[in-house]
Amino acid sequence: MLIKRRSLLSASAAATSYFMAKAASAGSFKGDVELRGTIGRLERIGSLELESQQDFLTNFRGWVNNDFRQAAQQRAGDIALAAGLDPTSAVDYQVAAKLFEKDPVIAGYVRTWVSNQLQTWGTIQDFFHSNADQYYSEMDAADKLGPGKLEWDGKMEIPDYTKHEIHIQPGGYVGDPFAGYINFYGVNNFYAGKNFQDEAQYAIAKAVIPPKDGKVKRILDIGSATGRLTLQMKERFPDAEVWGVDVGAPMVRYAHVRALDLGINVNYAQRLAEDTKFPDGYFDLVVSYILFHEVTAEASKKIISEAHRVLRPGGVFYPVDFPTGKQQSVMTAYNAFSVWWDHRWNCEVWALEYRAMAFADEMAKRGFAVDENIPQARRGHGKLMGTKIT
Numbered sequence: 005m006l007i008k009r010r011s012l013l014s015a016s017a018a019a020t021s022y023f024m025a026k027a028a029s030a031g032s033f034k035g036d037v038e039l040r041g042t043i044g045r046l047e048r049i050g051s052l053e054l055e056s057q058q059d060f061l062t063n064f065r066g067w068v069n070n071d072f073r074q075a076a077q078q079r080a081g082d083i084a085l086a087a088g089l090d091p092t093s094a095v096d097y098q099v100a101a102k103l104f105e106k107d108p109v110i111a112g113y114v115r116t117w118v119s120n121q122l123q124t125w126g127t128i129q130d131f132f133h134s135n136a137d138q139y140y141s142e143m144d145a146a147d148k149l150g151p152g153k154l155e156w157d158g159k160m161e162i163p164d165y166t167k168h169e170i171h172i173q174p175g176g177y178v179g180d181p182f183a184g185y186i187n188f189y190g191v192n193n194f195y196a197g198k199n200f201q202d203e204a205q206y207a208i209a210k211a212v213i214p215p216k217d218g219k220v221k222r223i224l225d226i227g228s229a230t231g232r233l234t235l236q237m238k239e240r241f242p243d244a245e246v247w248g249v250d251v252g253a254p255m256v257r258y259a260h261v262r263a264l265d266l267g268i269n270v271n272y273a274q275r276l277a278e279d280t281k282f283p284d285g286y287f288d289l290v291v292s293y294i295l296f297h298e299v300t301a302e303a304s305k306k307i308i309s310e311a312h313r314v315l316r317p318g319g320v321f322y323p324v325d326f327p328t329g330k331q332q333s334v335m336t337a338y339n340a341f342s343v344w345w346d347h348r349w350n351c352e353v354w355a356l357e358y359r360a361m362a363f364a365d366e367m368a369k370r371g372f373a374v375d376e377n378i379p380q381a382r383r384g385h386g387k388l389m390g391t392k393i394t
């Protein structure tokens with residue numbers, strides 16, 4: 005039995021042949037993938053048992069993120085006070101780690117969070133691996149179809165710094181052929197069930213401030229992952245040519261499958277954000293969402309320069325990520341511990357060096373007029389845009 009397909013089935017010849025390829029591969033398929041339909045933009049995962057398990061993990065994560073976190077935070081406050089620390093002033097990461105990591109409530113909270121994340125990834129990865137033929141066929145069939153373009157290269161040289169298992173996703177973004185599928189469904193748990201309809205990316209696309217002259221003919225989304233923001237940018241600017249680039253071939257391949265499913269004409273390419281291969285001045289808008297804390301500080305600087313290169317004069321760079329520089333809140337003992345354990349136990353390898361950068365200053369040094377007083381696109385994230393001036 006084949007996974008889904010939606011009303012697109014009769015929409016175009018290309019889509020029809022895509023689904024016929026799927027149907028053909030389903031004939032020889034001996035696995036456990038069910039045709040389970042969609043809920044709005046969300047294609048339901050191909051097994052009711054797995055969906056139920058994910059529901060449990062997602063709700064459990066909601067409890068960990070709220071009640072359990074509050075208990076840990078309260079406890080951290082008591083421990084910091086007993087250690088004579090001012091709860092409102094900044095504390096070094098290592099000091100915070102030493103203070104809290106052996107406390108049973110705080111360590112229990114972190115361990116529960118991490119175990120939930122491992123369980124989420126593991127169960128989803130098992131499912132896609134167990135049904136590998138099916139999902140390889142899906143990507144192979146989709147690769148050749150449009151309207152949107154897809155470019156990827158199995159021989160592309162992948163920088164080592166991108167190979168870590170970020171967020172403890174097994175295989176990371178580049179090391180598992182189904183990384184896109186796994187990431188898409190796993191990340192739904194991260195959002196505690198609140199992003200099934202791409203609500204976060206919708207809000208960001210809506211908040212993007214276009215160039216002053218209003219001209220938006222071409223848009224680039226860097227670090228596009230499964231393409232959720234890329235799609236939303238196209239929906240906001242339907243006449244624009246929209247590209248998403250990502251270092252992971254599995255990410256852009258899945259993003260393309262999803263764009264076909266939703267019938268949205270966007271293009272994806274496996275490329276480095278620091279070397280996108282587009283001509284100088286090609287884009288009116290360059291956007292990103294939570295890319296920069298996943299790359300080294302050195303790569304961030306190169307990526308800012310690349311965004312500047314591919315923008316036309318007056319074009320806008322709109323990166324959304326965690327706050328840095330003067331927008332960052334004080335690293336109190338609990339805040340420092342939160343960032344530290346996320347780095348150490350959630351494999352946020354580059355997050356500490358990202359947070360140590362003054363991102364706005366790096367943009368200004370590279371020829372952007374920076375505005376940090378724009379409306380916040382997403383709670384907990386920075387407010388930052390740059391207009392190319394030189």
Ligand SMILES: C[S@@+](CC[C@H](N)C(=O)[O-])C[C@H]1O[C@@H](n2cnc3c(N)ncnc32)[C@H](O)[C@@H]1O
Nearest residue numbers: 177227228229232233250251252276277293294
């Ligand atoms: C957290 S995800 C981005 C989420 C995505 N923007 C969204 O809207 O859901 C980070 C992505 O950045 C990609 N990435 C990391 N380093 C990169 C680089 N140097 N060039 C391009 N993509 C990169 C990863 O492969 C991953 O897919």
